[in-house]
Amino acid sequence: xxxxxxxxxxxxxxxxxxxxxxxxxxxxxxxxxxxxxxxxxxxxxxxxxxxxxxxxxxxxxxxxxxxxxxxxxxxxxxxxxxxxxxxxxxxxxxxxxxxxxxxxxxxxxxxxxxxxxxxxxxxxxxxxxxxxxxxxxxxxxxxxxxxxxxxxxxxxxxxxxxxxxxxxxxxxxxxxxxxxxxxxxxxxxxxxxxxxxxxxxxxxxxxxxxxxxxxxxxxxxxxxxxxxxxxxxxxxxxxxxxxxxxxxxxxxxxxxxxxxxxxxxxxxxxxxxxxxxxxxxxx
Amino acid sequence: xxxxxxxxxxxxxxxxxxxxxxxxxxxxxxxxxxxxxxxxxxxxxxxxxxxxxxxxxxxxxxxxxxxxxxxxxxxxxxxxxxxxxxxxxxxxxxxxxxxxxxxxxxxxxxxxxxxxxxxxxxxxxxxxxxxxxxxxxxxxxxxxxxxxxxxxxxxxxxxxxx
Numbered sequence: 001x002x003x004x005x006x007x008x009x010x011x012x013x014x015x016x017x018x019x020x021x022x023x024x025x026x027x028x029x030x031x032x033x034x035x036x037x038x039x040x041x042x043x044x045x046x047x048x049x050x051x052x053x054x055x056x057x058x059x060x061x062x063x064x065x066x067x068x069x070x071x072x073x074x075x076x077x078x079x080x081x082x083x084x085x086x087x088x089x090x091x092x093x094x095x096x097x098x099x100x101x102x103x104x105x106x107x108x109x110x111x112x113x114x115x116x117x118x119x120x121x122x123x124x125x126x127x128x129x130x131x132x133x134x135x136x137x138x139x140x141x142x143x144x145x146x147x148x149x150x151x152x153x154x155x156x157x158x159x160x161x162x163x164x165x166x167x168x169x170x171x172x173x174x175x176x177x178x179x180x181x182x183x184x185x186x187x188x189x190x191x192x193x194x195x196x197x198x199x200x201x202x203x204x205x206x207x208x209x210x211x212x213x214x215x216x217x218x219x220x221x222x223x224x225x226x227x228x229x230x231x232x233x234x235x236x237x238x239x240x241x242x243x244x245x246x247x248x249x250x251x252x253x254x255x256x257x258x259x260x261x262x263x264x265x266x267x268x269x270x271x272x273x274x275x276x277x278x279x280x281x282x283x
Numbered sequence: 284x285x286x287x288x289x290x291x292x293x294x295x296x297x298x299x300x301x302x303x304x305x306x307x308x309x310x311x312x313x314x315x316x317x318x319x320x321x322x323x324x325x326x327x328x329x330x331x332x333x334x335x336x337x338x339x340x341x342x343x344x345x346x347x348x349x350x351x352x353x354x355x356x357x358x359x360x361x362x363x364x365x366x367x368x369x370x371x372x373x374x375x376x377x378x379x380x381x382x383x384x385x386x387x388x389x390x391x392x393x394x395x396x397x398x399x400x401x402x403x404x405x406x407x408x409x410x411x412x413x414x415x416x417x418x419x420x421x422x423x424x425x426x427x428x429x430x431x432x433x434x435x436x437x438x439x440x441x442x443x444x445x
Contacts, residue, residue, distance in 0.1 A: 040436040056423075110408070112394075113401035121408065166426065167346070169386045170374025171413040177423045185425045188432050188445050199434040 037203050039196060048138055048148055053155045054183040055128070059136040062098055064091040069100050095137075103129035110179055120165055121176050127158045128180050159184075228273070231266040235259060292317060292332040293363050296353050299370065300334060302343040304429045310362050311338040313351060336364035344416060345427050346373030374416070384410075 045051050050058065071077050071088050090098050106129040110121045134151050138144060162184055166173040177184050192198065242254040292298060292315045300313030313334045318327035336351045337358055343349050348371040351364040376385045384391045391410060398407060420427050425442055433444035 042433045042436040109406060111404060112398040112407045113403055115401055116398075116404075166374055168374060168376070170372075170416045171410065172386075172408050173374065174416065174419045174424060175408050175413060178419060181423075183423050183425070183442075185430050185442070185445055188430045190431060192432060194432065194434050203435060 035204065035207065037200065037207055039199050039203060041194065041196075041199075046142075046148075048135060048151045048155065050135060053131060053135070054159075054185065055132055055135070056181040056183060057132070059102065059132045062090065062101060064089065066090050066101060068093055068097050069104055099129075099133045102133060105129075106180070110176060120161060121172065124158055124161055124165070124176060125180060127154055127161075128182065131155055131158065228266060228269055231262055231269065235262050235266065238262065292334060293353075297367070298334065298351050298364070300336075300349055300351055302345055302347045302349055303333075304345050304427055305335075306428065307335070309337065309339045309341075310335050311341065311343045311349075311366065313349065313364075334364055335361040336366050337362050338366045342366060342369060344373065347371065372416070 050056075066089060067077065067085070068088050068090065077085060077088055086092065090101070103126055107117075107122050107125045110125045111117075112119050112121070116122050131151065131154055134147060134154075138147055138151060141147075162173065162177070162182070163186075165176070166184070173184075176182075238254050238259050242252060242256075242259070245252045245254065298313075298315050300315040303312050303314050305312035313336060315332045315334055316329050317332070319330045320327050334351065336349075337354065343366055347369050349369050350367040352367045354363060354365050357363050377383070378385045378390070381390075386394065395403075395410075398404075417427075421442070428443050430443050430445045433441075
């Protein structure tokens, strides 16, 4: 047999029989809850990871045969030898040149006009580019703590500016997060350190709420199934009272309308149940 | 210690409140800020109260400033008011003197004119084409719900867990 004991306002803990002696409940150091709740500590995600920063896309694979950003408009390069041209592609350039092209592409998607570098959308786009490039780099070199700090600060800066943009211009904010593929989540309302005891309390509360809801739903179903019988009985009772009042010659308090209304309710309910049954059969 | 106690916000006929995230259907939650006098310090301090208002069409979004009116009778144990009018929608500021839309310190027209002078890009954001607020709800924008720090790993991908 499992008995429940209330601890505090919201928590209920089932108790082993061994803990109950002559109706006195005691708890000792070996006290164990009998509920089938298992707590798994969530794995810590580093602050720079895309799961935390809200980036849905990572650094894309760029075409390595692209000419470097600085030499795209060079006329000399266009008329140069094939081998020279090859030397000015991303294939033979350090990673920072690939990053530069990526930053340029991402800003290009959202900027207002050709020379726009300072609008809020262009700035956020550029920071997004930097974040995605550095996230990829930090995955390869996780012990680069200096970069980790820089990246964390940059992610937080972007989040702050997104928060401001949301307050200033909601439509632009929504357009921007859609275009840049960023998920924006507000700060949690409650700040706490995850602990076993606290988490178990929350899970127990959730479990109890679930039980309450299930039972309420069952009770609701039971009442609904009894409803037609109840209405039929109500009609017969009302009719009986009315007949008796007429027979005794006293004041008639039950009107025909009242009985008809209940009858209508019953008919409606039957129709509804039939429709539901048909739907279930079809499914 | 305060000597002057404010009457409860729920007893006032009409109120201005800021909408806060709420998962209740057909109702919105409001935070009402009022100033309470501390007679010892002779200073006013803000005091927040929470009120639920009937809002069947959910016209209020998180952060909006709304006028709410007291209902003659309580709808439920919590819902005591109804939404009358959205005063200031969040992120859609109108200058009260000129009636033009404003972003921080400049008019939207001015910003657009500057872009046009430099040669506006086709991919740039345009207010006329932008859909109504709320199209990113539950997709990329989760400001309409309260978030919490994830305390249990159950395999489910709850977007409100941070």
